[in-house]
Structures are given as C-alpha cells and as structure tokens.
Amino acid sequence: MAMAEIVCPTVVITGYEGFVREGGSTVDLAQLRAELIDEFPEVLRAVLHYNSTFDEWKTVLASTLAEAGITRNSQ
Numbered sequence: 001m002a003m004a005e006i007v008c009p010t011v012v013i014t015g016y017e018g019f020v021r022e023g024g025s026t027v028d029l030a031q032l033r034a035e036l037i038d039e040f041p042e043v044l045r046a047v048l049h050y051n052s053t054f055d056e057w058k059t060v061l062a063s064t065l066a067e068a069g070i071t072r073n074s075q
Helices: 028-041 056-065
Strands: 011-012 018-020 026-029 044-051
Touching: 011 056, 018 028, 026 028, 028 044, 044 056
Parallel strands: 011 044
Antiparallel strands: 018 026
C-alpha cells in the first residue's frame, strides 16, 4: 500500500497481551502500540486489546470509527 500511496485507516484488535518477536524476545501490547504508531502515524488509528469480560475496547473502537467518519448507520 505504501508503494501505491494508499492510506487506509487501520485498527488492530487482538486478544493477545503480548507477542514474541522473531529473535525470541517478547513485546507487550503497549510497546507494540507505540512502535506501530511511530512507524505508521498516518495509517494506524488504534491498537485494542479484545477482552470479552470488559467493554472498554468496544467504547474505544466506536469512538475511533466515529472519528474516521464511520458510524453504525453509514451507508
């Protein structure tokens, strides 16, 4: 997408709290969020941790989509 100069607003939603890098080191979601926002500031809108017990991710997702002009009633 970068080569075609396409900007597509992106939201990452994951159930994982951290990830293992190729070298074996781990990165937590907060660090990954910071790295992705630094690397893709024009594209990345949010990195959310999905948790079926809590609704915070839903609230943040709804506000992020609204900021991008995407609402439940959009056509």
